Amino acid sequence: MKKNIKIVGVISSSKIKGNTATLVREALKGAKEEGASVKEIFLAKHKLNFCTGCLNCTAKGKCPLPDDFEEIRKTIYEADGIILGSPTYATEYNAIMKCFIERLGPYTLYASLLGGKYGAGISTAYGAGAAKKVAKKLANTFGFAIFQRSYVSGYLGVGTMFKGEEKKSCENEEALKKAHNLGVKITKDIENNNKYPFQSLIIRLMAGVYLKPIFKNKILNCKAGEERATYESLSKRGLL
Template identity: 70%
Template sequence: MKKDIKIVAVISSPNFNGNTASLVREALNGAKKEGASVTEIFLANYNLEFCKGCLMCNAKGKCPISDGFEEIRKLIYEADGIILGSPTYALEYNAQMKCFFERLGTYTLYSSLLGGKYVVGISTSYNKNGARKVAKKLTGVFKFGIFKRSYISGTLGVHTMINGVEKKICENTDALNKANKLGRKVTQDIKYNNRYPFQNVIMRLVTAIYLKPIFKKFILENKEGKERASYSSLHERGLI
């Protein structure tokens, strides 16, 4: 049973006290009550540039852009569980969250540096189905573990428009309770090493049979050059 548990929340809402941020913080409260140490990353507080698609992270293990992202990357890599929160914009997560995913880079993907971690997705929207869709979409990057899989502890989508009137989350005790339970759940999953054997099973089979051999060959062929950092990370962790 894991004892020292780190949970990091990434909030992409531009509204510090908005509905999405409030739900994510309530999930962090739940995680904290289960004994986890918690950290909040409010993306709007960071000076983040857009990914330039240079792929240098694969060779160097970090992004060449000098801004606040490497601080975020370190927290993500050290975390056992990650809570992702974004408002729903046109049935998608917002641009700040998209920037966050892109800045994690192909290095994170190729090296499976999200492998072994547990994730929760939280979103709010005027539309119930939209919020649920985006909450699930937030966890999508965790489904694609080439060399080591990740786990999805759950999602929460909350609609905030009731009878044509937007409601504040502070008035929605049911949603807050669900967020708190989700924070507790992700911490318990980590604590008791819940493996979810049937989660994403089809994608895992496709990855194991088809994608992993392709990526492995590519990384080995370029381990002294453009995939130097990817190879080093995988080799150090016994994954290649």
């Protein structure tokens, strides 16, 4: 029997039927057809405040800001695969996605709470080059960890200009097929437990040699205070 694989698509587009949203949904469709259970988080529908840098999350394991983030965080932590989708704004992912990633915060990073998960990035722009750059950057959210690594299944950047005219994603059969295949791929990666041994190898080595001892020492020294939640999470998972 196949593992019950959970894939979440996080969409930061401001348009419910926008180009990026269309491609992320097609990726989720591919994942669902491969046997995964899928869920969409359309960030513009949620109330998300900006991170204040209080570090309450590393002490208590949750954010004190009165908004929808803790509900979103729970869904992210329960997922096996996460597809991040943002339109390209000035060669970067947009402000809503930036807010979301920042709200995952130091607790997610320090406790490696994306560890073991598979990620992918999708972006659109007038030019394919800019879209690919942002899609890769989104995917690389999963390329760095301190105590437990995560994996990048791939990314997709799509240009919406076609022969001098804008072409919507829903009209771009090639882009839809690639998005669909990306959803299939991330599901198969999870099912087959693909480890990608050479992925982000240099960064992983640097993190293991230099950063892990520093963070481990800080967490152990502050395990009763500002790093209590981090310590408890890592200890429970046998990572510390």
